[in-house]
Amino acid sequence: MLKGDPSKSKTTSLMQEYSALIGDAVLRQRTRLAERQARLEAELADRLKSEFIANMSHELRTPLNTILGFSKLLRDHENHRLPDAEIAQYASLIKESAEHLLTVVNDILDISKVQSGLYALDAFDVDIAAVLRDCVAAAAPQAAEAGVTLTLRNASSLPQVRGDDTKLGQIFTNLLTNAIKFTPEGGSVTVEVLEQGNGGVMVAVRDTGIGMAPEHIDVALEPFGQVDRARTRRREGAGLGLTLAKCLVDLHGGELMITSVQGKGTDVTVKLPPVHPVAPIEPREKREPLGNNAVI
Template identity: 35%
Template sequence: VPLLYVAVPVRDADRVIGVIRLALPLSAVTASFGELNQMMLAGGVVALAVAFGIGIFVAGRVTRPVVEMQAIARQMSQGQFAVRAPVRSEDELGALGRALNVMVSRLSEQIQNLEAERAKATAILDGMVEGVIAVDGQECILLMNERARATFGVGPRRGEGKPFLEVIRNADLHEIFRSGRTAGGVFRRELRLVHPVDRTLRVTAVPLRLAGVEPGLVLVIDDVTELRRLEHVRTEFIANVSHELRTPLTAIQGYLETLLGGALEEREHARRFVEIAFRHTERLGRLLNDLTDLSNIELGKVSLRLAPLPLRPVVDSVLELVAAKARDGQVTLHAEVSEAIGVQADHDRLVQILINLVDNAVKYTPAGGTVTVRARPTAEGRVEIGVSDTGVGIPRADLPRLTERFYRVDKARSRELGGTGLGLAIVKHLVLAHAGDLAIDSEEGRGTTVRVLLPASGAAADAQMSLPMPSAQV
């Protein structure tokens, strides 16, 4: 039988006094080894299962927050700043989550501040009366405010990011753009725009220098149409005043020189020359008086004392004042005004309005003609006063300009009749000051009718009222 044999000597000091011998069959030893192997295998399996469970637990605790933070970071990159990273511990992952949340809060706050500043800047630019266009170095539009869009007819979804030449097709503006880039400094020029409406624009080009890119240009666009129109009106007004003053002064000077040259000795001619010079001085006086009245009205220096007035006595007094001129011109005056009609007006200014209208009608009505003053109440609580004549009439093309200062349909005849060209302009301003309306109808060869609409008496209480500033249109 195979045995496992072991011998151990027994010593007494340095002398061997015996030997202990043990023997065990190998089958018993082999059986013990099998049991030991089974126990070791079972222990290894248990240890592996415990290690796997511990690994799963640890991995879950570590990797789940990292995955969550990765997803949250992805959402933040997409602009969702309301999300927050979970903080479940005080370890490094918790510190990372807290730092990420603080960063998101600050980033969201900065973006809100930037959006608020951008909205403020946009509101300021859109509220400007000037158009603003910013163009980069590649000639692409960076910004257009609402005024610029309206000026050039650009829609709200067009402009930014597109080529300047594609968005605004105006050769003069592109020429200004190129000249502004070449100048390198502030550059100004005016241009005329005919679409979508006819207007005059003043364009100021200023360099736009942005860090790291080629310089662009900022175009500031002012609409100076009304300013240029007023300058033209002023120039025309000065020219007209100069002409109106020069004409009688030249005549007066000529007749006085003739008198000083010896015509004083001829009494018949001398008297006629003096009478002519006197008539021209009267014309100068009327012109200066009308200019003073018109200036005071436009500056608001004239006050109206509004009160209920019966209209018929005012009309009668005006016709009486003009009667002598009408008789000289063989013109018949008529009044068709009821005693019951009254208006809310300033007495003196109403007389001035009617004298201007009736006097004009008499001047331009030939002998045998008729001038009629009519009045009727309207459904709107106003009174329509009409001055009609059977005169030469006015061409339709001239009607819109009749109330302009110094505008005359027949300049030679107007001066011959002593007109200053300011009467209807004064009438228009006085009527507007009474909260009224003025309308003129005419047909060549058949006569003219001027209609004035004024508030009926009782429409307003007595009031002290200054004339309003007139509109810019003259």
Template identity: 40%
Template sequence: MQITDATTAPATDDVVIADGETLPWERDLLTLFVQNQIRVVLALPFFAALFALMTLQWTPWQQSLAWFASALGCQIIQYVLCRLYLRAQPKKSQFTEWLGILSASEFLAAACWSTPLFLLWNNASDLQHVYIVASLIAMVAARIMISANFMPIIIAGTGLMTFALALRCLTETGYLYAGLGALAIGCQIFFVLVARKLQETARDMLIFKAQKEELVTKLMAERDRSEIARAEALREKLRAEEASKAKSQFLATMSHELRTPLNAILGFSEIIGREMFGRHEVAAYKNYANDIHDSGSYLLSLVNDILDLTRIEAGRRDLNAEPLVVAETLEDVRNFVSFKLTEKSQTLDFDIPANLPKVMADRRAVRQIWINLLSNAAKFSPNGGRIGVRVRQRDSGEISVSVIDNGPGMPEEEIATAMEAFSRGSLAVKKAVDGAGLGLPIVKGLITMHGGSFVLRSKPGLGTEATVIFPAARVMSGPRAGVVSEPAAATPSQRKLIAITG
């Protein structure tokens, strides 16, 4: 899994820069790593702060604070180096030098993250040791996601952390530490293999895109070329599209495989948190297990979002259409997001006309659309804010569902960016609002699969209005709606028949 899509970087097999010098595709992969590093500049310090806060349960605050300060310093160094790299646009002769500098910064960060195994270890219990190891394995997974485009940087960073984990476990006795050491090594091998495949995919994408762009440029400069050149351009375009589809399919498969170790972490942490093998003598142990479970759940939700998005892009997301009452689906989701609303004392109001026709849609997809939109509205609305949901049937027969919040809004020029995967508005970055920028692209992809559309309107200081529009072809109007509304038409076979005949 990689955070930045290969198609967004300078995609060239040999990139020509201002002075006429050419750079190989390795430079583009290194640029992808730098862009990924900048995009997560706020996420990693947050994780470090959470880890340091938890260690206060058994470690003097001076040690925890010193470690957090060093981790933050390493992150700042990496961020500054990445900014300098993008500003410098290094030449071919400087590529090796910059690769060494960035690898050294990754090695320094890995060394900092390895120090808790020795600095914060001695006063900890067995369960706290498990917490430290699990947190570092999660950090290894995060660093591989960020550095998946370039293997030397992966080895420089995660290799050191895994070696430190294995070394620490070897110094302890018991099957628990032997298992933890084996788990760390196994996860490292698995993650490196996945990263290697991702790097090969990104490299192929860069080469294919470079070939396509080269042909398109030649066609624009020489429009009187023969039909043979036109046919060749078409073949190269098809190859590039097939490569893009193969990338999406590969990412979907790899995201699915990444869930296996995450589910194991979640399962064991839940067992510990529920005290299924006996009550903990120290109450804090239960909190540690819950922290592990929450961190793993967040990472799993990110993987699931990427899996959903790649399935939509690859056309592998199937729709199981059935007649749905829009009001009922919204009420169902209201209960799901009620906890978030209560936390910030927010109010959710529904404006839904009576006797609204049903829509033929996939229940799971519609539920996911409402959850993403309402969660976004709750996330950006202030404490005590109001969120409104307005449903209307247009004269054209379409049904529109609008989620309106009174949050800070966003500039119009950022709306198009917000609809792209892994893109976040300036406000979300400035205020460190959690999220990976996948919610709105997933909403757009799901409603597009229904033949509908998604419109986002926002102005700074006036809030945001997100509107999902179901096409008239999916609205159960006329005699068909009457049949569906009858109790006798409630069986799955009857609903499928109605959907087919409609």
């Protein structure tokens, strides 16, 4: 081809035109894909929100209906005299429903506070062994009633944990309540606590209960997520305890992990970080000698 050949400049301008067209097409396709992705995400968020609201209304309405129904019966006592035993029974059903309602409302508020970043934890040096002893003692009557053996292992001389003792108690109470609730009579629940190499603490809550299939573990961790609702319903609960426990462990800078085998049992492990990260210790001879005014 000769210099200044008009056919060459025509080819070049055609190529430029093509590449501009292809560039436009790629951009349009990318925009379409991004719009589609955003629409799908918005639809998913909407669906999750509607499911959350539907679940929440159900969990709030059920105990409220019990409270209204039985208080109406008590109010009509003047017209239809009720035996004392029945009055006491209705009053305790009202109390149980009100307590359940309070737990559900508190759990929902706590989870949404954590999710919106508004949850504040107290930060103390906590004796985790003492927290676990209290939780196990509080769960003992539930275990005895269910015919489940409850054991706490290795809970002496552990390092302290930085955190909020009430919330740490809430984490382990939720895990223990589940372990006992989902373990049939004659089974066992064991709480084991170990110091980790980094100075942190690992707590394992193990049960020999009904367990979960691996694909159900994520469901269990979702708000209102319950595995096998028919079986769970008989065991009561809103499906919030595990979500909240995980949120609170995350807030402590820890990790909550679940392993489970259907029909064999479940292990929930909580790892909590050390109070102060362990600094590498300098060899003795390299350290500066401490003077009278030395600050350690």
